[in-house]
Amino acid sequence: MKKSINNSTNLRLRLPVLVLVLEIVILVLYSCFVTYDDNANAKLQNNETNPMENSLYRDYPFFADVQVMIFLGFGCLLAFLRFYGFSGMVFNFLTATFAIQWAILMQGFFQFYYDGKIHLGVINLLNAEFACAVVLISFGAVLGKTSPVQLLVMAFLEVPIFAVTEWAVLKYIRINDAGGTILIHLFACYFGLGVTFVLYRPSLNEGHVKEITSYQSDILSVMGTLFLWVFWPSFNSALTFKGDDQHRAVLHTFIGLSSSTMTAFALTVVFNKKGKLTMADVQNVTLAGGVTVGASVDMMISPAASYALGVMGCTACFLGYKYLTPFLARRLRIQDQCGIHNLHGLTGLISSTAGICAILLATEETYGPSMYQIFSHRAPPEGDPKLLELQQLIPGLKPGLGRTAQEQALYQVAAVFTTIAASAIGGILTGFILNLPFLASPSDEDCFDDDLFFEILPCHCLVENNPNVL
Amino acid sequence: MKKSINNSTNLRLRLPVLVLVLEIVILVLYSCFVTYDDNANAKLQNNETNPMENSLYRDYPFFADVQVMIFLGFGCLLAFLRFYGFSGMVFNFLTATFAIQWAILMQGFFQFYYDGKIHLGVINLLNAEFACAVVLISFGAVLGKTSPVQLLVMAFLEVPIFAVTEWAVLKYIRINDAGGTILIHLFACYFGLGVTFVLYRPSLNEGHVKEITSYQSDILSVMGTLFLWVFWPSFNSALTFKGDDQHRAVLHTFIGLSSSTMTAFALTVVFNKKGKLTMADVQNVTLAGGVTVGASVDMMISPAASYALGVMGCTACFLGYKYLTPFLARRLRIQDQCGIHNLHGLTGLISSTAGICAILLATEETYGPSMYQIFSHRAPPEGDPKLLELQQLIPGLKPGLGRTAQEQALYQVAAVFTTIAASAIGGILTGFILNLPFLASPSDEDCFDDDLFFEILPCHCLVENNPNVL
Amino acid sequence: MKKSINNSTNLRLRLPVLVLVLEIVILVLYSCFVTYDDNANAKLQNNETNPMENSLYRDYPFFADVQVMIFLGFGCLLAFLRFYGFSGMVFNFLTATFAIQWAILMQGFFQFYYDGKIHLGVINLLNAEFACAVVLISFGAVLGKTSPVQLLVMAFLEVPIFAVTEWAVLKYIRINDAGGTILIHLFACYFGLGVTFVLYRPSLNEGHVKEITSYQSDILSVMGTLFLWVFWPSFNSALTFKGDDQHRAVLHTFIGLSSSTMTAFALTVVFNKKGKLTMADVQNVTLAGGVTVGASVDMMISPAASYALGVMGCTACFLGYKYLTPFLARRLRIQDQCGIHNLHGLTGLISSTAGICAILLATEETYGPSMYQIFSHRAPPEGDPKLLELQQLIPGLKPGLGRTAQEQALYQVAAVFTTIAASAIGGILTGFILNLPFLASPSDEDCFDDDLFFEILPCHCLVENNPNVL
Numbered sequence A, B, C: 001m002k003k004s005i006n007n008s009t010n011l012r013l014r015l016p017v018l019v020l021v022l023e024i025v026i027l028v029l030y031s032c033f034v035t036y037d038d039n040a041n042a043k044l045q046n047n048e049t050n051p052m053e054n055s056l057y058r059d060y061p062f063f064a065d066v067q068v069m070i071f072l073g074f075g076c077l078l079a080f081l082r083f084y085g086f087s088g089m090v091f092n093f094l095t096a097t098f099a100i101q102w103a104i105l106m107q108g109f110f111q112f113y114y115d116g117k118i119h120l121g122v123i124n125l126l127n128a129e130f131a132c133a134v135v136l137i138s139f140g141a142v143l144g145k146t147s148p149v150q151l152l153v154m155a156f157l158e159v160p161i162f163a164v165t166e167w168a169v170l171k172y173i174r175i176n177d178a179g180g181t182i183l184i185h186l187f188a189c190y191f192g193l194g195v196t197f198v199l200y201r202p203s204l205n206e207g208h209v210k211e212i213t214s215y216q217s218d219i220l221s222v223m224g225t226l227f228l229w230v231f232w233p234s235f236n237s238a239l240t241f242k243g244d245d246q247h248r249a250v251l252h253t254f255i256g257l258s259s260s261t262m263t264a265f266a267l268t269v270v271f272n273k274k275g276k277l278t279m280a281d282v283q284n285v286t287l288a289g290g291v292t293v294g295a296s297v298d299m300m301i302s303p304a305a306s307y308a309l310g311v312m313g314c315t316a317c318f319l320g321y322k323y324l325t326p327f328l329a330r331r332l333r334i335q336d337q338c339g340i341h342n343l344h345g346l347t348g349l350i351s352s353t354a355g356i357c358a359i360l361l362a363t364e365e366t367y368g369p370s371m372y373q374i375f376s377h378r379a380p381p382e383g384d385p386k387l388l389e390l391q392q393l394i395p396g397l398k399p400g401l402g403r404t405a406q407e408q409a410l411y412q413v414a415a416v417f418t419t420i421a422a423s424a425i426g427g428i429l430t431g432f433i434l435n436l437p438f439l440a441s442p443s444d445e446d447c448f449d450d451d452l453f454f455e456i457l458p459c460h461c462l463v464e465n466n467p468n469v470l
Helices: A014-033 A056-077 A085-111 A122-142 A148-173 A181-198 A202-206 A215-237 A244-270 A279-292 A303-331 A340-361 A364-374 A385-393 A405-434 B014-033 B056-077 B085-111 B122-142 B148-173 B181-198 B202-206 B215-237 B244-270 B279-292 B303-331 B340-361 B364-374 B385-393 B405-434 C014-033 C056-077 C085-111 C122-142 C148-173 C181-198 C202-206 C215-237 C244-270 C279-292 C303-331 C340-361 C364-374 C385-393 C405-434
Strands: A034-036 A117-120 B034-036 B117-120 C034-036 C117-120
Touching: A014 A034, A014 A085, A014 A148, A014 C244, A014 C303, A034 A085, A034 C244, A034 C303, A056 A085, A056 A122, A056 A215, A056 B056, A056 C056, A056 C215, A056 C244, A085 A117, A085 A122, A085 A148, A085 C215, A085 C244, A085 C279, A117 A122, A122 A148, A122 A181, A122 A340, A122 C244, A148 A181, A148 A405, A181 A340, A181 A405, A215 A244, A215 A279, A215 B056, A215 B085, A244 A279, A244 A303, A244 A364, A244 B014, A244 B034, A244 B056, A244 B085, A244 B122, A279 A303, A279 A340, A279 B085, A303 A340, A303 B014, A303 B034, A340 A405, A364 A385, B014 B034, B014 B085, B014 B148, B034 B085, B056 B085, B056 B122, B056 B215, B056 C056, B085 B117, B085 B122, B085 B148, B117 B122, B122 B148, B122 B181, B122 B340, B148 B181, B148 B405, B181 B340, B181 B405, B215 B244, B215 B279, B215 C056, B215 C085, B244 B279, B244 B303, B244 B364, B244 C014, B244 C034, B244 C056, B244 C085, B244 C122, B279 B303, B279 B340, B279 C085, B303 B340, B303 C014, B303 C034, B340 B405, B364 B385, C014 C034, C014 C085, C014 C148, C034 C085, C056 C085, C056 C122, C056 C215, C085 C117, C085 C122, C085 C148, C117 C122, C122 C148, C122 C181, C122 C340, C148 C181, C148 C405, C181 C340, C181 C405, C215 C244, C215 C279, C244 C279, C244 C303, C244 C364, C279 C303, C279 C340, C303 C340, C340 C405, C364 C385
Parallel strands: A034 A117, B034 B117, C034 C117
Antiparallel strands: none
């Protein structure tokens, strides 16, 4: 009745050895390279620092919200399978925890490194949680078909590839992407598709006997959706400029999610044979609006535009689940378990397009002089007299590159293609490494089953003579 | 074994058409009328605006807490029925999402409309979530007996009726109601009772075979209660004056909830035949204190008074569940499914009375000059020399109406009756509209059953040969 | 099939009478002694107070996070038993609610009492929630073996003993304990062990037939773990100095939890016979790092040190669960149901040691002049010219005791022993009182069973002919 423990999937040595090695590496690197940033360093406090102006109070509320999304939101959402709830929730916990530690180092080297040290503050943790979200989205593509060892290795590889791409795009291409549409959602999606393409398992195209939900797992998964839904405005606005930019990001995200949710309920009923609601759509498609408003989330696109974006993103996402996911699995060998291509890929492409339109339509008439703050690469370069003039209106405005709207739009397009290419190639390479034999990959038969990796006591006993069960 | 899909309850066309119409209406109105408020408008930022003083940072933390209450708190709480958990949680999600979008417009026209536009900021979202809470409370009266189409129609009608009442009471009667006791709880309660009065189903008075809980659904519902409990101080204090007023609102709400919770545990045991705890009481009656402190939540009533209010509200609420709800159902044709009359009506009446007492007892000795800020209608009118004097002590004090305490108390009484009348009539009219035949109202037999509106796979298979179930 | 209701465990009179007495006592004391603190008192507001500088805005965000930990975090975590989920979650709710009310008074008399009144603000609530956490941790030692009456009596006794100890240690020994390692975790642990020592039940050493988990209860408990995990940085930093100190506390807690979580996954697999993950370890051992960084959480220990502390604390905690808990139960009559000695005791001792090392290693070179703010007892005493000099660099620095690092270290040692002694003795005395016959202590057979105290309907009916169950 119980499956025998296959040696090739036994974690006994593999997981502890891998964790030990990773911990030693991280500890050594933290010792050598990580110090406090100015806001966390006691030595730099003096009679000119005001404790209440510490960056902690600007960043921590958003960080706390994103924490809930990462650990409870993703955790519950990924626990939607009847026999794979432990794995969905707990592997998410493990993978997220590692990815953040690792991202602190990888992003640190690229973004927060000076004087020979990575300078650490809550802002780094916030950035690292975004890198972690990238890993967890990609995880969605291979849920149920991977061991925790494979997931750690995937995170180990994905985080640096992400950090390099992020750094290169931000430093050399220089884009507007406040909600992380391009760098988070598109990257995560195509990386995940690359991995799952290599990990293709033909037999799973016929469906797996354990690939089903239960009443409780569906409810749990909806709770995960609600955690994500509720805090998504914090996610999309966490890294924008403070003030009106962040304010708009909250508004647009909320409106986009709302219209997307309404649309999802309509579409799920239209396409169901019996005219009923399907829980999988409630769990996933409702969230499409949050991604779709991402690339233009801090711009003056108008509330109505964010509403329309929510409807469009949701529709694309829904149709993707309905038609594209099966097609990808059968024809292109891309088995996208949670349909991340619908929720993050298609919506990401729409969002990028919308962002480009918003860039092309931006005028000083609409934005006033703070246009050069939002579209910072359009600000006049150092030395330009217009810069000085603007700096009198917007104190602290940084010199930009003097790009026109059209130029910026082309750079956005370049960033989309660069990101997709880097992530897809990175994903495919990662997939090959995950296929190495000693990473405890489950057999086809053992997919979607907690029993392979969790100690689960058989507990038939007592059920019949105790009425409080159920 | 499965009930056949009755055409009259099939959502296939009804729900999508309704959603589509609503979305088009909303999108058109957003396009024509909704723009950013000053704090979200890039154009209004200049060298005199300090980004960190944006209203976002005052309103968003409270908004985020209320979000959790609306979507996770109400969502889980309403999922307390064994066969109706999907519906409780998911219809809450749909109804709330729509109600907020719609309230942004309706409240916008009445409260945030100038220069031909509704000006949108996070403060509007916060107000809209309160309107949404009104709809969700009313939903509690008809839970299990309504289709999602009916719920959307109810929200479509209730939101504008609420917005008009709110506007009229605030603009013409001018009351103190920081915690929303009168405008939120009493309105929601009597509207819901009006609706359920019209939707009366005699056969349900005998009890329904599916109107039962399960172990898991009871736990989920307690989680909902805890989400509401934990964030209720944010709910009651979100719209008070900043500073000491908001501080007191947090304290009173917390204390009122605490004493109410203790009392609920005592009462549930006293009235149980076997001297045991009843989960339904733990889920509902514990929360009574949060409503009961509402009308006087920002006043100097003393911590002890908020404690006493919690005890009184809880007792009334408990006795209401025990004696009044069955009476209403059998004698007055008012089937109040979740007992909203106990948790929001009785407590609301006690709270209103307490608020009136607090108004009558308020003196400058206790409050100092800021009495005229809290009781803003008692402030001297424009031109009164006392106003100038007070404005030197309390900068920014707005001119009032020069009311005496007794006058203000009478206006509060008027507001209570006006609100109850408007909501009850509105609810009854809404009930008649919900009875229209094409709104997919479930038959008596199909009440309290997810299966009517959700695609639920029969999943007997696998249970017997897999030990991880349960 | 149903056990008959034993009179000695019937709550019918016991619980309501106890609650009534407690409520009257609290209400009288609140009436006589509790008033608003300056930030919540309307009378003290004038043209020099800035509402946005009210202490509410500094304390409330942390308070809200701790609320979630107390009610949802502990609540779900303690619901890990299959037949004891209602009790775990609901007794936590009751006990926490009472403990906070009571702690407001007890801590109030010791810490917030002047002019004949306890002055109440959100900061008192925050402190009271820490006292409440103490009670809930101790509750973990006796989970499943105590009635709600016993739990209320335990809270009634533990809170004042804690308040006295806290006051004595802070006022006379004067220590550094930002994360509450000594005063919260060690106190709670040894108090709980004292209680369970007296409540020893030999028959439970053989295991109890109902002392098992279920798939759903394990998932729920992991959710509790995640709530605690996510908000633990707020817990550890809530009472530090504002600014860089609080910033470091957040960073260290996050890093310590992260490394502890990784380590827990490695250890659970190494020590499992089949090389699988054990849910009990995921639920508990992952959190060890949060306690372990506590005593030095605001110091300049370096990110790497907090990482190492997480690993060490987790390892000690894990080995404690594996070897020490069974030993304590069999040899020392200490049945520690949830293993609080591992998660709070062992980690607390490591943390205290680390704190002492950090104190000994602290230099002005590392901390700058703000060393005398963090290690406030090392600041020069009133009148010392160095004090004036420092106050120019750190405005508002308070005079200290002029202790050396070595002296402070010895005081820390003294505080550890004092706290352990006070709590153990207090716990033992409390245990004897809990053994009094009229407190509804469950029989051995009825342990770990909701059915003893909850109205649970037998609901076999309907399960077979409705497919949505499960």
